[in-house]
Amino acid sequence: MTTPPFRCGYAALIGRPNAGKSTLLNAILGQKLAITSDKPQTTRNRIAGIHTADDFQVVLVDTPGIHEARTELNRAMVRAATSATSDVDVIVWLGDMVTLANRIERGEPVLSREDENVAQVIERSEKPLIFVANKLDLVPHPLVLPVIDAIRTRMPTMKAAVPISALKGDGVTAVLNEIKALLPEHPALYPKDAFTELSERFLVAEIVREKIFHFTEQEVPYSCAVDVVKFDESERTSRGLVKVFADIVVERPSQKAIVIGKGGEMLKRIGTQARLESESLLGCKVHLALFVKVEAQWSRSQNGLKRVGFQ
Ligand SMILES: Nc1nc2c(ncn2[C@@H]2O[C@H](COP(=O)(O)OP(=O)(O)OP(=O)(O)O)[C@@H](O)[C@H]2O)c(=O)[nH]1
Ligand SMILES: [Mg+2]
Numbered sequence: 276m277t278t279p280p281f282r283c284g285y286a287a288l289i290g291r292p293n294a295g296k297s298t299l300l301n302a303i304l305g306q307k308l309a310i311t312s313d314k315p316q317t318t319r320n321r322i323a324g325i326h327t328a329d330d331f332q333v334v335l336v337d338t339p340g341i342h343e344a345r346t347e348l349n350r351a352m353v354r355a356a357t358s359a360t361s362d363v364d365v366i367v368w369l370g371d372m373v374t375l376a377n378r379i380e381r382g383e384p385v386l387s388r389e390d391e392n393v394a395q396v397i398e399r400s401e402k403p404l405i406f407v408a409n410k411l412d413l414v415p416h417p418l419v420l421p422v423i424d425a426i427r428t429r430m431p432t433m434k435a436a437v438p439i440s441a442l443k444g445d446g447v448t449a450v451l452n453e454i455k456a457l458l459p460e461h462p463a464l465y466p467k468d469a470f471t472e473l474s475e476r477f478l479v480a481e482i483v484r485e486k487i488f489h490f491t492e493q494e495v496p497y498s499c500a501v502d503v504v505k506f507d508e509s510e511r512t513s514r515g516l517v518k519v520f521a522d523i524v525v526e527r528p529s530q531k532a533i534v535i536g537k538g539g540e541m542l543k544r545i546g547t548q549a550r551l552e553s554e555s556l557l558g559c560k561v562h563l564a565l566f567v568k569v570e571a572q573w574s575r576s577q578n579g580l581k582r583v584g585f586q
Pocket of ligand 2 (some may be wrong): 296297298309310311317318335338339
């Protein structure tokens with residue numbers, strides 16, 4: 276009996292904001308890498324995670340949701356998603372079944388203008404496509420096939436469609452099998468136990484940003500950037516301690532007041548939750564010091580964007 280060849284390559288997770296791309300990445304990795312929230316436009320950068328099995332390895336690239344962008348920051352986010360499609364072997368289009376099935380129930384075309392924007396980005400990439408119908412736990416199952424049929428009509432070269440619930444982990448193995456089938460024969464690019472190339476510094480900044488998304492409302496999370504100014508590991512081996520100093524950059528004094536909260540209560544909440552999660556990520560104690568700074572209109576300036584990782 277001959278063993279099947281090893282396969283290895285890249286797959287991009289593409290879709291509208293809030294479809295569950297980051298949740299699926301975490302479900303596949305079996306641990307949290309990408310931050311998630313119930314608010315759209317949570318992911319801002321390309322987040323790559325590595326999954327290795329006996330006969331294949333895939334680098335999964337989570338991307339910001341594709342949307343109609345108005346600010347510099349949003350345009351940079353959409354560019355990050357669009358450009359990710361050109362560097363991969365496979366595209367996984369995640370659709371939120373709640374919004375797609377609702378359109379069927381209302382007798383509207385399944386794909387809205389926003390979905391069409393996603394379809395066009397995928398079409399231009401000319402990459403093999405897997406459609407993933409996510410949030411299956413929230414929709415009546417008879418609505419699944421009509422949605423998949425509509426996607427197949429729009430994208431006739433689609434290779435596979437998989438209904439899943441990323442949140443519950445249902446169907447995740449089926450997605451992996453479909454991805455594997457489309458990867459090139461190639462030796463592994465990373466060691467078996469590799470999980471990501473992202474720095475701990477970046478991941479801690481993301482954890483803080485996630486807590487801001489969870490605890491604040493309206494425009495506040497969108498106006499926040501987290502900038503780790505010092506990541507001090509000098510006591511990591513001796514005392515099992517990493518000291519992180521980070522700025523939360525907001526755009527207006529009123530937002531600063533919200534992020535700090537009455538008597539500093541909100542900042543304390545954000546800081547405590549972010550510290551606990553950073554400790555489990557780094558596997559040691561973390562001292563996390565957060566400072567809130569105002570930088571007017573950072574999300575509209577080139578300098579501000581550089582700070583959050585966009586050139
Ligand atoms: N019920 C249910 N909720 C889900 C499922 N997958 C994701 N969610 C929820 O949907 C919301 C958005 O999930 P994310 O993973 O942050 O979505 P995303 O596509 O990465 O969003 P952006 O980063 O904003 O583009 C979160 O509240 C998730 O918990 C699912 O299968 N079922
Ligand atoms: Mg995301």
